[in-house]
Amino acid sequence: MREFDGHELVLFGHDAGTGLRAIIAIHSTALGPAAGGCRVWPYATTAEAVADVLRLSRGMSYKNAMAELPFGGGKAVILGDSHRMKNARLFEAFGRLVDSLGGRYITAEDVGTTTQDMADVARATRYVSGLGAAPGEAGGDPGPKTALGVYLGIRAAVEFRLGRKELQGLRVAVQGVGGVGHHLCGLLAADGAELFVADVQQAAVQKVCEKYPARPVAVDEVLSLEVDVLAPCALGGILDARSIPRLRARIVAGAANNQLAQGEDGTALQQAEVLYAPDYVINAGGIISVSREYHGGSEAQVIADIQRIPARLTEIFERARRENRTTNAVADQMARERLARRTA
Ligand code: NAD
Numbered sequence: 001m002r003e004f005d006g007h008e009l010v011l012f013g014h015d016a017g018t019g020l021r022a023i024i025a026i027h028s029t030a031l032g033p034a035a036g037g038c039r040v041w042p043y044a045t046t047a048e049a050v051a052d053v054l055r056l057s058r059g060m061s062y063k064n065a066m067a068e069l070p071f072g073g074g075k076a077v078i079l080g081d082s083h084r085m086k087n088a089r090l091f092e093a094f095g096r097l098v099d100s101l102g103g104r105y106i107t108a109e110d111v112g113t114t115t116q117d118m119a120d121v122a123r124a125t126r127y128v129s130g131l132g133a134a135p136g137e138a139g140g141d142p143g144p145k146t147a148l149g150v151y152l153g154i155r156a157a158v159e160f161r162l163g164r165k166e167l168q169g170l171r172v173a174v175q176g177v178g179g180v181g182h183h184l185c186g187l188l189a190a191d192g193a194e195l196f197v198a199d200v201q202q203a204a205v206q207k208v209c210e211k212y213p214a215r216p217v218a219v220d221e222v223l224s225l226e227v228d229v230l231a232p233c234a235l236g237g238i239l240d241a242r243s244i245p246r247l248r249a250r251i252v253a254g255a256a257n258n259q260l261a262q263g264e265d266g267t268a269l270q271q272a273e274v275l276y277a278p279d280y281v282i283n284a285g286g287i288i289s290v291s292r293e294y295h296g297g298s299e300a301q302v303i304a305d306i307q308r309i310p311a312r313l314t315e316i317f318e319r320a321r322r323e324n325r326t327t328n329a330v331a332d333q334m335a336r337e338r339l340a341r342r343t344a
Contacts, residue, residue, distance in 0.1 A: 001047075003054035008034075009104070010050070013097035019085070020078065020093040023049055024105055025057035027073040030339050033103055034074025035291065036060035037110025037130070038094065038121075040082040053077045059257065060287075062335035063280040066312065067305070069291045074105045082112035088120040095124025103127050108142075108290045115141065129294040138302045139293030142286030143179030145302060149285030149309045150180065150255050151187040153277050154229055156310035157251045160317045161275040162228065168192035171227040173217070173249065175199075176234025177208045180255040180283075184231060185212050198222035199234070224248060232256040239276075244268045253277035266326035277313055278331035284309060 009026040026034040036057060043049040053075050061073025078094060098107050098121065108130035109118050121128045133139025154172070158164050172188055173196040174181050185195055185208050195214035198221070199205045205216045217225060223243050230249035232238050236258035244265060252259070252274055259279045260266055269276045288305045292298070316334065320327045 001051060001054065003051045003058075005054070005058050007054060007057065009101075010054070011097070011101070013094075013100075015090075015093035015097075018087075018090045018093045019080075020090050020097075021080070022076055022078045022094055022097055023053045024076045024097065024101070025050075025053040025074060026101075026105055027054075027057040027075075028061040028339055029072040029104060031061075031065055031072050032070040033072060033106050033127075034060070035064060035069070035071035035106045035108070035129070035287070035294070036073060036075040037108045038076040038078060038113050038117075039110040040078045040080060040086065040112030042081040043077070043079050046079070049077050049079050055258075059280055061339060062332065063284055063287060064291075065335045065338040066281050066331065067284040067288055067291075068308075069287065070295075071106070071287075071291060075110075076105070076107055078112075086112075086117065091117045091120035092124045095121040095128065098127050099125035101127070106294060129290045131293070133293060133299075136299050137293070138289055138297040138299055140289075141179065142289045144183045145285035145289040145306060146180045146255050146283050147183035147187060147285070148303070149288070149306045150184055150231065150233075150253065150282055152307065152310045153282035153313050154188070154231065154251070154253045156313045157253045157275055157277050157317070158229065160314060161251050166191070169194060170229065171196070171225075172229040172231060173198070173222050173225045173227045174214075174231045174233055175219075175222045175238070175254070176232070176256070177204045178233070181231070181233035182208055184233060184255070185214055189213060196222065196225055196227060229253060232259050237261045239265050239269065241265070241268070244272060244274075247272065247274055249274065251275045251277070253282055254279070255283045257283065260328060263328060263332075266328035270320075270326045275317065276327050278316060278328050281313055281316065281331055282309060 189212035231254035240261035
């Protein structure tokens with residue numbers, strides 16, 4: 001398969017009692033046990049699920065390496081519709097599958113799974129994170145932590161691309177105001193940024209606009225608004241040959257995973273002089289929280305780790321400019337270098 005990239009292990013699990021069908025992929029354990037969330041998704045075919053878990057697990061190797069976490073890259077997918085099939089027994093069965101790997105893979109929540117699901121997983125294995133947290137301890141909902149990293153990353157991108165240290169009066173469009181986007185709006189609004197928000201769920205838009213001075217915009221307009229920063233916080237694959245020529249933002253910096261439909265779309269952004277903050281570098285706040293939680297760290301340590309994201313981005317921006325390369329190519333290379341140093 002095209003997505004296969006020397007993965008260490010791909011495990012198919014089936015549990016007759018609960019109907020669980022899951023795949024765990026471990027891309028690399030060079031930097032530590034493979035960590036990455038568990039996604040529940042109604043894949044049309046098993047091949048599609050395998051392709052997704054291969055791609056996502058490699059993405060976690062890169063994300064964890066760039067965040068300087070003591071973890072490798074892994075991911076799990078459960079085949080099915082999260083609204084119809086989820087129950088405690090299913091997640092316990094998934095927990096047994098995770099446990100069978102003896103700690104080579106550590107799971108957490110992702111699209112289609114929640115903190116509660118992870119509590120069910122935790123009945124069958126200790127190799128799970130993303131559970132609740134007591135005040136002052138690392139853990140809990142990773143969304144606000146991701147939002148903090150994206151906010152600090154936007155500040156770094158604004159300074160690099162626009163030469164401005166403050167966000168006051170800057171125009172920022174946020175696509176998707178769910179768990180991450182909503183919190184991001186709060187942080188940007190506190191700095192006096194002018195916000196434009198779009199979401200397919202009107203209630204989510206309304207909630208943000210009632211709380212902060214933000215203007216609602218149509219879902220099909222948000223990508224082509226005349227703004228300084230576009231922050232994609234909804235779906236992946238939104239930057240492609242159709243959307244890039246319509247962009248009028250000078251910076252793209254947001255939480256969504258896999259924002260570039262293809263690696264080459266990074267070249268189109270570079271040619272259009274749009275500064276792109278590589279998604280897995282800027283959105284690492286959540287996995288940083290999950291990682292600290294797993295090792296029993298504090299909330300203060302999580303915040304300190306997240307505060308290192310902007311410097312990492314600036315290093316990527318500078319290297320890309322110096323070498324006349326795309327920021328995504330530079331980030332991928334830096335991640336691969338970190339992995340190779342440990343495997344050598
Ligand atoms: P979420 O599901 O809470 O929010 C996503 C929001 O986007 C929803 O309100 C949804 O209605 C909206 N949306 C969906 N399609 C849309 C469209 N076409 N146009 C506009 N809005 C649309 O998810 P989240 O936890 O906020 O995560 C947002 C993105 O960030 C996802 O891509 C996720 O994979 C990524 N991410 C999240 C975290 C985290 O800690 N939660 C960490 C890293 C990356």
